[in-house]
Amino acid sequence: MKDELDINGLTLIAGGHTAFQLLWAGHELGVFALLSKRPGLTRAQIAQEIAIQSQPARILMTGLAALRLVIKEGDTYRNSSIVGQLLDTDSPQNMGDILGWQALIVYPGEMDFVESLRKNANVGLGRFPGTENNLYQRLVHDPKLERAFHAAMSSLSRSANSMLANSVDFASIRHLVDAGGGDATNALALARAHPHLQLTVFDAPTVCQLAVANIANVGLTERVKTHSGDFFIDAFPKDIDAILFAHMLTIWSPDKDRALLKRAYDALPSGGQLIIFNMMGDDDDSGPISTALGSPYFLSIATGEGMLYSWAEYESFLRHAGFSQTRRFQLPHDHGVLIGTK
Numbered sequence: 001m002k003d004e005l006d007i008n009g010l011t012l013i014a015g016g017h018t019a020f021q022l023l024w025a026g027h028e029l030g031v032f033a034l035l036s037k038r039p040g041l042t043r044a045q046i047a048q049e050i051a052i053q054s055q056p057a058r059i060l061m062t063g064l065a066a067l068r069l070v071i072k073e074g075d076t077y078r079n080s081s082i083v084g085q086l087l088d089t090d091s092p093q094n095m096g097d098i099l100g101w102q103a104l105i106v107y108p109g110e111m112d113f114v115e116s117l118r119k120n121a122n123v124g125l126g127r128f129p130g131t132e133n134n135l136y137q138r139l140v141h142d143p144k145l146e147r148a149f150h151a152a153m154s155s156l157s158r159s160a161n162s163m164l165a166n167s168v169d170f171a172s173i174r175h176l177v178d179a180g181g182g183d184a185t186n187a188l189a190l191a192r193a194h195p196h197l198q199l200t201v202f203d204a205p206t207v208c209q210l211a212v213a214n215i216a217n218v219g220l221t222e223r224v225k226t227h228s229g230d231f232f233i234d235a236f237p238k239d240i241d242a243i244l245f246a247h248m249l250t251i252w253s254p255d256k257d258r259a260l261l262k263r264a265y266d267a268l269p270s271g272g273q274l275i276i277f278n279m280m281g282d283d284d285d286s287g288p289i290s291t292a293l294g295s296p297y298f299l300s301i302a303t304g305e306g307m308l309y310s311w312a313e314y315e316s317f318l319r320h321a322g323f324s325q326t327r328r329f330q331l332p333h334d335h336g337v338l339i340g341t342k
């Protein structure tokens, strides 16, 4: 049983849009970066350093202190420890790019959440230039948005792929296809962690070009290849024993995911493994908060049909595709690996 919501919790949710804007302003105007380097500044000193006037600085710093993003001690401020860890620009875990994606894409697009629920469609996509029916294709019309999007995805992948590399028994795998492997960030991390592994990134032709350049840059062309095409239509690479879907199946409807997993099943030999790596929702659809807050983006903006599915739902997709045996591996940050064996 989860605790009942109290008035403070409700106040924070009701003003969640403002709480986010305070967080974003603290990052975008450089308050957190400043206090990482020089904790103990007064409000007047902060205002001067970030070049805003005294009254707006009062509103900003009062908000940041009330949200406990910064700690006010007497007349001076320091970052809370979690902000120091996750928003210090020098930190490897820096989540500034993820805030950028939230501010520029998720925030405006979710203005249309209610209409998206009513219409069961990504009405929020209308706020972005273009006529294509998903966000990924529309991004080409706005280079600033496209940069913000890819910076956030690459930040998410970097923080997640070390968990993946250490959570699966890759010793039993010889040749793995990273389906929708993007610019090969994940494939290269797996190749470095597991020197016996051969990998193939299966993605759209233009994306494979990015992957080819990245693979060549680190001298791994012998072990990491690309295979361009559309995995809903084109054949998977031959002579493989595992297929990975990392942060992929959230994009589409259950019907499309089941069809895609069936294609993957057909491409694998007997004993072959299908690896799903994603944030995983609870089986009883009550959380966790990270996936519950992530799903509206897929409905309102990205495609109008996906969500962060639960463990049990992915297992049902795998069984539907023909995989007889599935195993769950719980990872930090609400991530998980689910392996189905043919």
Ligand SMILES: C[S@@+](CC[C@H](N)C(=O)[O-])C[C@H]1O[C@@H](n2cnc3c(N)ncnc32)[C@H](O)[C@@H]1O
Pocket: 153, 157, 179, 180, 181, 182, 183, 186, 202, 203, 204, 207, 229, 230, 231, 232, 245, 246, 247, 248
């Ligand atoms: C959300 S990204 C995931 C990237 C990577 N797997 C990760 O974990 O960071 C989705 C990727 O799927 C690719 N993709 C989408 N539809 C595809 C299709 N029909 N065939 C092949 N690749 C596709 C996109 O080009 C993109 O690189």
